[in-house]
Amino acid sequence: MLSVQLNTLFVPTYLLFAIPKRVEIAKEKKTVKEKEAAHSSEMTRKTNKQDIMMMKKKSSRRRGGAQKSDLASDLALKFSKRYEGKMQTIPKVPITSLDDFSIWYTPGVAAVSRQIANDSDSSFDYTNRWNTLCVLTDGSRVLGLGDIGPEASLPVMEGKALIYKYLGGVDAIPIPIRAHEPNEIVEFAQHIEPAFGGIHLEDIASPKCFEILDALRESLQIPVWHDDQQGTAGVILAGLYNSLLLTNRRLEHAKIVLFGAGAANIAAARLMISAGARPGNLVMVDSKGIIHPEREDIDHMMLSNKWKYELALKTNEERRVGGLDDAVKGADVLIAASKPGPDMISPATLKRMNKDGILFALSNPIPEIWPKDAKEAGMKIVATGRSDFPNQVNNSLIFPSVIRGVFDVRSRSIPDDVIVAAAKELAEFTRREGTLSEEHILPTMMDWEIFPRTATAVGAKCIEMGIARKILSKKELLGRASEIIEHTKKTINSLLEAGLIEPLPKQNTKKKRKG
Amino acid sequence: MTKQTKENDDQEREEGERRAIMKEAKRSFTIRPIRESEADKAAELVARLKRLNSEFDPLLKTSDRLDSDSLKMMKEAIADKNSVVLVALSDSRIVGMAKAVLRDRIFYEPRKEGAIVEFYILPEFRRGNLGRDLLNEMVGTLKKRGAMLITAEFPSQNEIAKKFYTKLGFRSLTNVYAKQY
Numbered sequence: 001m002l003s004v005q006l007n008t009l010f011v012p013t014y015l016l017f018a019i020p021k022r023v024e025i026a027k028e029k030k031t032v033k034e035k036e037a038a039h040s041s042e043m044t045r046k047t048n049k050q051d052i053m054m055m056k057k058k059s060s061r062r063r064g065g066a067q068k069s070d071l072a073s074d075l076a077l078k079f080s081k082r083y084e085g086k087m088q089t090i091p092k093v094p095i096t097s098l099d100d101f102s103i104w105y106t107p108g109v110a111a112v113s114r115q116i117a118n119d120s121d122s123s124f125d126y127t128n129r130w131n132t133l134c135v136l137t138d139g140s141r142v143l144g145l146g147d148i149g150p151e152a153s154l155p156v157m158e159g160k161a162l163i164y165k166y167l168g169g170v171d172a173i174p175i176p177i178r179a180h181e182p183n184e185i186v187e188f189a190q191h192i193e194p195a196f197g198g199i200h201l202e203d204i205a206s207p208k209c210f211e212i213l214d215a216l217r218e219s220l221q222i223p224v225w226h227d228d229q230q231g232t233a234g235v236i237l238a239g240l241y242n243s244l245l246l247t248n249r250r251l252e253h254a255k256i257v258l259f260g261a262g263a264a265n266i267a268a269a270r271l272m273i274s275a276g277a278r279p280g281n282l283v284m285v286d287s288k289g290i291i292h293p294e295r296e297d298i299d300h301m302m303l304s305n306k307w308k309y310e311l312a313l314k315t316n317e318e319r320r321v322g323g324l325d326d327a328v329k330g331a332d333v334l335i336a337a338s339k340p341g342p343d344m345i346s347p348a349t350l351k352r353m354n355k356d357g358i359l360f361a362l363s364n365p366i367p368e369i370w371p372k373d374a375k376e377a378g379m380k381i382v383a384t385g386r387s388d389f390p391n392q393v394n395n396s397l398i399f400p401s402v403i404r405g406v407f408d409v410r411s412r413s414i415p416d417d418v419i420v421a422a423a424k425e426l427a428e429f430t431r432r433e434g435t436l437s438e439e440h441i442l443p444t445m446m447d448w449e450i451f452p453r454t455a456t457a458v459g460a461k462c463i464e465m466g467i468a469r470k471i472l473s474k475k476e477l478l479g480r481a482s483e484i485i486e487h488t489k490k491t492i493n494s495l496l497e498a499g500l501i502e503p504l505p506k507q508n509t510k511k512k513r514k515g
Numbered sequence: 516m517t518k519q520t521k522e523n524d525d526q527e528r529e530e531g532e533r534r535a536i537m538k539e540a541k542r543s544f545t546i547r548p549i550r551e552s553e554a555d556k557a558a559e560l561v562a563r564l565k566r567l568n569s570e571f572d573p574l575l576k577t578s579d580r581l582d583s584d585s586l587k588m589m590k591e592a593i594a595d596k597n598s599v600v601l602v603a604l605s606d607s608r609i610v611g612m613a614k615a616v617l618r619d620r621i622f623y624e625p626r627k628e629g630a631i632v633e634f635y636i637l638p639e640f641r642r643g644n645l646g647r648d649l650l651n652e653m654v655g656t657l658k659k660r661g662a663m664l665i666t667a668e669f670p671s672q673n674e675i676a677k678k679f680y681t682k683l684g685f686r687s688l689t690n691v692y693a694k695q696y
Contacts, residue, residue, distance in 0.1 A: 293639035299567040302638065313639050 086158040121469060124410050131407055133172040134196040135160050136189060138179055141205035150176030153203055167451050168400025169484035182208040186215045193220055197407050201226040206263040207305045223406045223414045229267035231395035234419045236268045236335060237275055238426035239393055242441040243381045247356040251277050255331045259324055260338030261286040266307050268335060274416035280317025283327045290327050292316050325349050333358040336368045344368035347377035356380040362393055381438050390439040398422055401451045405458025408480050410469035418461045425457035452481035544645055546652045549600040551593055556609040557602055558586040564635035571670035574693055599656050603649050611636035611645060613653045617660055629657030631667040646679060
């Protein structure tokens with residue numbers, strides 16, 4: 001029988017959500033649940049309410065429409081309190097008698113510490129460090145809420161940890177910190193490096209997020225990932241690969257306009273260039289218009305946002321000036337990650353693009369233009385950030401598997417080429433499945449195979465680049481990633497079946513709640 | 516090879532050649548004294564410089580009349596015997612400028628000073644050798660006019676300028692402290 005003593009062994013402790021008190025049964029809208037259940041058609045184990053809960057947590061961010069998000073908000077408030085948080089810590093070693101503690105704790109554990117003292121990298125072998133991810137934020141740019149601070153960002157970080165565990169088998173620990181200056185955050189990450197296998201930066205405002213990511217990529221010996229930058233850029237690239245294929249284009253020649261110059265599009269431009277796009281063929285547009293090296297504010301840009309400045313110098317070979325309309329004339333692709341629409345981009349603007357145009361309208365919660373209107377204006381392929389339209393550009397497709405992959409080979413970093421490899425694998429997955437079409441350029445989170453496969457591609461690339469501490473064959477990588485993810489799902493399901501994770505209350509079909 | 520891919524390859528080669536030519540043109544500059552007709556272009560660069568300076572300190576905030584004042588100053592400098600204005604051209608376009616004034620230091624040796632008071636290059640032409648070449652050309656011109664000491668003035672917080680001049684052997688000589696009342 002597990003005793004209370006266990007809590008003292010595992011530091012730090014996190015909110016438990018295992019055994020909630022009895023609560024009133026809530027009335028829920030049946031249609032939302034049905035819709036979610038319909039999405040989960042390809043699962044290999046039975047659909048359970050925990051999946052729905054998890055999907056709600058993720059998609060409440062992407063779903064639009066006041067009704068739906070009101071409902072999700074109500075449920076989120078109610079259930080987060082009912083379960084007293086979303087994540088907990090569980091041992092992975094057996095405890096059958098008090099004698100076991102002499103192995104897991106003193107005096108036996110001293111030998112393990114001695115071993116690691118001799119070779120600090122063996123901490124990856126002897127502790128859970130190899131699979132533990134620090135989800136680091138200062139709460140300065142959380143979802144659409146802005147600077148709400150560290151405590152308020154906790155639910156979002158917990159949600160991220162949930163997705164990491166469920167889709168990637170990664171043990172992610174939410175670490176919101178009370179720090180604001182980039183150098184403070186960088187120093188914190190440097191100080192906490194020994195505890196973790198990797199760092200995931202989340203919801204940190206731009207442009208300090210660029211500075212922090214660059215500094216940490218350079219100074220740490222564990223992988224660092226900023227999802228708002230690299231996750232979005234990776235999935236954009238994956239979708240772009242397939243869009244270009246469907247419209248008979250090549251990345252090296254494609255004329256691409258990026259509307260919005262925040263974290264997502266700056267990272268997307270950089271990643272596209274790493275993947276082989278010609279910088280001169282990219283045109284970036286921000287709220288002031290086309291970014292070019294003779295714009296009046298260019299020197300201000302040099303001092304306040306050098307990542308944008310660098311792109312100003314490298315992109316837009318034709319040195320176009322003006323606004324979005326001037327940028328898209330003769331363009332093949334428009335990637336919009338700007339302000340919510342639906343009037344940010346007009347059909348008239350899209351008509352100026354080349355035939356068979358590609359549009360990614362990614363703003364949240366309302367895309368820059370409704371997909372229907374974009375299609376009517378001549379776009380061949382349209383993607384958004386929302387799950388209720390085809391072609392959802394969803395970071396969750398990539399970050400659990402990238403981290404799974406780098407963890408399985410104990411990589412020291414995540415260079416751009418590794419992210420490109422992940423993007424390629426995502427794109428190829430849809431092709432291999434035979435489901436590639438204009439309405440389906442990316443897999444969805446329900447395509448559970450993408451996670452171990454992408455992790456494999458990532459691990460293999462790290463090994464090829466010489467940054468892996470552990471060398472495995474592709475077969476071994478795939479086996480390992482699959483095994484870890486399956487094991488996680490089995491564990492969660494067992495807890496559910498044993499009633500140790502209490503299911504969501506049954507919906508009352510008689511009284512329907514009005515959204 | 517299909518016709519389509521051959522056309523693509525030809526297109527690609529032509530594009531590559533065109534790009535290489537453009538790059539070459541960008542990298543070869545002409546540096547010479549300014550002509551009267553070039554006053555407005557050079558004045559635009561001066562206005563950009565002053566706006567850049569305003570990034571470093573609120574006391575360097577530019578006035579509303581920046582553009583007209585820059586033009587006026589530039590015309591005066593071109594006419595002034597004690598001023599030297601050089602421009603850098605790329606493909607007959609003015610992409611950089613430098614202005615210096617000759618001063619008598621009165622109390623100190625050497626007496627004649629060439630003070631570089633404005634120095635600006637458009638962003639896309641920086642980070643090459645143009646800055647160094649423009650500076651060297653200016654130094655040469657000032658020395659021919661008798662200057663034995665060359666100085667350069669810029670806002671205290673401008674680290675880029677500090678690095679630039681330090682690399683070329685300059686060091687900090689005097690300071691200007693300021694307070695607004």
